[in-house]
Amino acid sequence: MLVSGNKSRPIYRGLEPDTFAKHNIIVTDGDGCAAVIEMAIAAGDAFSKRCTVLLCTKDLSDHERDESVRALGPATVWFFPTLETLLTRLDGMLRTARMGTRLYASGSEPLIGSTVKTALAHGIDHRSVSTEHRGSNKRRVQCVHCKGMTEDVTSTAVRCAHCGHTLLVHDQYSRRLAAYMGVRADAEVLGETPASIGVFQ
Amino acid sequence: MNTIFKPDTFRNDFTFANSPAAIKRFPFPFCEDTYTYSLDMEPHVAGPAGSVYEYPIDIDDHYVSDMADRAHVLKDDPLRCQAFPHMMTAQWDLLELLMTSMARAYPHQFTLHRNGDQWHWINKTLGIDDKFRFGDISTLSYEPMEYIARQCQGDFTLLDQRDNNLWLDGGIATSQADWSLDFSLGMNFMEWHGAEPVAHDTGVSDHALNSLLNVQQNSPVRRLNWTMTLNPRLDNSPENYDIWGRDRATVTPANVGDKVHLRVELQAVWRLPRSNALVISTRTYFLKMRELLTQPNWARRFPRVLKSLPAELVDAKGITRYRDVTLDWLNPYDDGQATPTGCLFK
Amino acid sequence: MTTHNSRLVHVAQVQQVAREIKRFELVSLDETPLPAFSAGAHVTVTMRDRDHVWRNPYSLMGSPLDAKRYEISVLRVPQSRGGSAYMHRNVGIGSVLEISAPVNQFPLSNVGRKHIMIAGGIGITPFLAMLAQIKQDKRNFELHYAVRSVFDGAYFDVLRAADLPNVHLYRSDRGERIALPGILASQPLGTHLYVCGPQKMMDWALQTARREGWPDESVHCERFSAQPSGKTANVKLARSGKAIYVGEHQSILGTFSSDGVDAPSLCGDGQLLHNDHTLSVNEKLTGERATTCATRLDGGSLTLDL
Numbered sequence: 001m002l003v004s005g006n007k008s009r010p011i012y013r014g015l016e017p018d019t020f021a022k023h024n025i026i027v028t029d030g031d032g033c034a035a036v037i038e039m040a041i042a043a044g045d046a047f048s049k050r051c052t053v054l055l056c057t058k059d060l061s062d063h064e065r066d067e068s069v070r071a072l073g074p075a076t077v078w079f080f081p082t083l084e085t086l087l088t089r090l091d092g093m094l095r096t097a098r099m100g101t102r103l104y105a106s107g108s109e110p111l112i113g114s115t116v117k118t119a120l121a122h123g124i125d126h127r128s129v130s131t132e133h134r135g136s137n138k139r140r141v142q143c144v145h146c147k148g149m150t151e152d153v154t155s156t157a158v159r160c161a162h163c164g165h166t167l168l169v170h171d172q173y174s175r176r177l178a179a180y181m182g183v184r185a186d187a188e189v190l191g192e193t194p195a196s197i198g199v200f201q
Numbered sequence: 202m203n204t205i206f207k208p209d210t211f212r213n214d215f216t217f218a219n220s221p222a223a224i225k226r227f228p229f230p231f232c233e234d235t236y237t238y239s240l241d242m243e244p245h246v247a248g249p250a251g252s253v254y255e256y257p258i259d260i261d262d263h264y265v266s267d268m269a270d271r272a273h274v275l276k277d278d279p280l281r282c283q284a285f286p287h288m289m290t291a292q293w294d295l296l297e298l299l300m301t302s303m304a305r306a307y308p309h310q311f312t313l314h315r316n317g318d319q320w321h322w323i324n325k326t327l328g329i330d331d332k333f334r335f336g337d338i339s340t341l342s343y344e345p346m347e348y349i350a351r352q353c354q355g356d357f358t359l360l361d362q363r364d365n366n367l368w369l370d371g372g373i374a375t376s377q378a379d380w381s382l383d384f385s386l387g388m389n390f391m392e393w394h395g396a397e398p399v400a401h402d403t404g405v406s407d408h409a410l411n412s413l414l415n416v417q418q419n420s421p422v423r424r425l426n427w428t429m430t431l432n433p434r435l436d437n438s439p440e441n442y443d444i445w446g447r448d449r450a451t452v453t454p455a456n457v458g459d460k461v462h463l464r465v466e467l468q469a470v471w472r473l474p475r476s477n478a479l480v481i482s483t484r485t486y487f488l489k490m491r492e493l494l495t496q497p498n499w500a501r502r503f504p505r506v507l508k509s510l511p512a513e514l515v516d517a518k519g520i521t522r523y524r525d526v527t528l529d530w531l532n533p534y535d536d537g538q539a540t541p542t543g544c545l546f547k
Numbered sequence: 548m549t550t551h552n553s554r555l556v557h558v559a560q561v562q563q564v565a566r567e568i569k570r571f572e573l574v575s576l577d578e579t580p581l582p583a584f585s586a587g588a589h590v591t592v593t594m595r596d597r598d599h600v601w602r603n604p605y606s607l608m609g610s611p612l613d614a615k616r617y618e619i620s621v622l623r624v625p626q627s628r629g630g631s632a633y634m635h636r637n638v639g640i641g642s643v644l645e646i647s648a649p650v651n652q653f654p655l656s657n658v659g660r661k662h663i664m665i666a667g668g669i670g671i672t673p674f675l676a677m678l679a680q681i682k683q684d685k686r687n688f689e690l691h692y693a694v695r696s697v698f699d700g701a702y703f704d705v706l707r708a709a710d711l712p713n714v715h716l717y718r719s720d721r722g723e724r725i726a727l728p729g730i731l732a733s734q735p736l737g738t739h740l741y742v743c744g745p746q747k748m749m750d751w752a753l754q755t756a757r758r759e760g761w762p763d764e765s766v767h768c769e770r771f772s773a774q775p776s777g778k779t780a781n782v783k784l785a786r787s788g789k790a791i792y793v794g795e796h797q798s799i800l801g802t803f804s805s806d807g808v809d810a811p812s813l814c815g816d817g818q819l820l821h822n823d824h825t826l827s828v829n830e831k832l833t834g835e836r837a838t839t840c841a842t843r844l845d846g847g848s849l850t851l852d853l
Binding site for chain 3: 287419
């Protein structure tokens with residue numbers, strides 16, 4: 001099976017502020033934060049005052065983190081050590097949020113995908129979430145056979161973290177699962193697996 | 202009329218074969234000697250007696266074995282039947298469509314009595330006799346889609362219509378040609394068809410989406426889709442690719458006639474009244490290469506089409522490993538004579 | 548003669564429900580039930596006079612749970628020589644009408660968590676069907692219905708008498724206004740807004756929703772009151788080579804059906820007056836798609852790929 005160009009891949013249009021929004025929730029990571037800062041500066045302090053930034057600090061030094069906070073001006077910034085802890089907070093915030101709240105995500109694809117997936121669970125249309133891809137091209141991959149998720153995949157083929165089979169990473173993307181499809185590389189001829197290439201660095 | 206149901210299998214020993222009558226009604230999908238890509242639909246109106254188009258839902262002599270295979274797949278993998286909660290009305294719509302169609306077309310096999318919302322369904326062939334209240338899931342042994350799809354040939358996908366798009370928000374797929382319901386659930390029409398290489402370049406999927414958005418109640422449409430399959434295996438899911446993928450490296454000149462199958466899907470689309478959703482029924486027909494030879498014009502046309510298939514489609518259909526050996530086997534049966542214009546089946 | 552997907556129905560009842568609005572109850576000619584439909588759907592009624600054919604879409608306002616009869620309401624449009632005047636003047640109990648299968652271009656969002664419905668005048672009709680559906684499904688909703696006066700607003704009294712907790716009624720002759728910003732400010736995530744009424748009301752609602760930070764994906768409109776007429780025009784159908792004359796009070800689809808053209812979807816390059824709200828603003832600007840039931844022409848000619 002070939003890994004081909006595929007229209008199920010999400011399109012990230014770039015962060016765009018809704019200056020009418022009553023409250024803006026912005027999910028981001030070390031790489032994505034630059035895009036958030038650009039948006040905040042362009043939209044001005046009145047916008048930033050209505051922003052809550054959920055920052056995943058996993059790949060940030062304390063110094064980088066503090067620099068980001070300073071650059072974000074009057075926005076409220078919360079730190080989370082991992083994406084998982086961030087999403088738990090996001091879920092809680094959306095539970096009581098009202099219409100007029102706008103959601104933004106900027107950073108790696110798994111971060112954006114997880115944000116959109118959380119949004120869907122709260123009745124937010126995925127097209128209402130403003131997104132921008134920055135930094136790593138790493139993917140979350142679901143093994144189509146055992147249904148297990150493998151995180152931070154930077155190459156194809158890759159070993160499934162659950163069933164251990166070697167998977168080819170396809171371009172087919174599921175918004176519901178926030179993952180790309182992984183399919184056994186040696187399904188047709190047992191043991192015939194291609195060399196792993198780091199295409200999602 | 203009493204149909205004799207063939208006890209064929211679609212797995213393990215693969216005893217499936219077509220009777221001479223079944224070959225005659227096989228929906229041979231090629232209307233020209235060269236390959237053309239099209240998502241064009243035509244009205245799903247009644248065709249000649251005995252044809253696959255005679256009734257809106259086609260039940261044939263593989264009904265019993267087909268349903269046994271579906272039960273087998275669902276037992277192994279319950280994720281083959283899923284629907285979002287907001288598709289419950291569409292599920293009931295589907296149950297109504299299938300029950301009324303089947304009872305009208307095959308009164309010796311299926312009976313439906315309706316008294317308001319009190320329904321009584323009898324499926325003599327499978328020995329089912331159930332009374333239930335339409336709209337009340339507590340009165341059925343499964344959710345409505347699964348209940349009726351366990352008794353009706355063909356896969357079904359339910360599409361919600363929102364914001365000028367169609368959303369794959371439910372379905373049952375146990376006889377699919379390499380797509381995953383579990384993975385695709387929630388996709389819109391374009392995302393779902395994203396893997397088809399030709400569709401987007403030529404804008405045909407935009408056109409197809411527009412046609413589907415405008416399908417009206419009581420005016421179903423249909424098209425034929427095709428690919429090839431090794432062994433008459435209904436379940437060609439990505440989930441089980443590591444099972445059926447193995448077959449692709451096993452084709453030899455000696456086994457082409459029995460192993461290589463033309464796989465045709467009759468896709469029919471209905472607007473569902475209460476939910477405003479669409480349902481696509483995808484009904485699969487197999488034809489062995491040996492069976493293809495019994496119809497001289499098919500034996501001429503099919504290798505010509507296969508030869509003209511663009512490389513990216515050879516890949517997309519997964520026939521790269523065995524196209525040439527199949528062509529070599531078929532070529533001697535193409536005597537080079539012209540084929541009649543247009544479709545070659547009734 | 549009926550087209551392939553239309554049927555003849557009997558008018559079983561006619562009732563004056565407001566100053567210029569009549570309600571028509573339509574039943575099957577025989578025992579066969581009318582097709583089930585979804586809330587928000589309309590049927591296109593074909594009216595034939597000696598030298599005129601009109602095809603007007605009317606929302607089905609009865610309960611989708613009861614398809615024994617269809618109910619439509621028709622506002623007589625002043626200075627109209629069109630279908631609404633014909634319905635008021637010529638159609639009575641026992642009349643036979645031709646109707647299309649139900650088509651829904653204004654559905655409730657199946658994924659919405661709550662539904663806010665804003666109605667003005669005759670725009671109440673699709674919401675009456677939605678109310679029945681929503682109550683059956685036990686979904687969250689609010690209905691806000693504004694009328695000029697009790698004499699002009701159909702079903703105002705019925706709704707007032709029903710005294711439903713989430714139904715709010717407004718009379719502009721008493722200076723009552725829908726306080727939309729406040730309503731929109733306090734809704735849970737996943738709420739959808741639906742607006743049906745005069746153009747001014749819809750513009751106001753769309754603008755208010757945007758100012759309140761609502762995403763476009765959560766806002767749905769259907770223009771319901773009589774559409775402004777266009778100028779007369781010629782429409783060319785590229786594939787069939789047909790040419791069709793569109794009168795100033797006719798929509799393109801109306802003329803298609805009378806000329807035997809089946810028009811599922813259309814691509815045009817003319818100057819289109821988009822009178823519907825199912826197309827995105829972008830689609831309207833590019834003129835890539837046109838919904839023929841509502842589109843009228845700003846004169847000249849137009850070629851469609853049919």
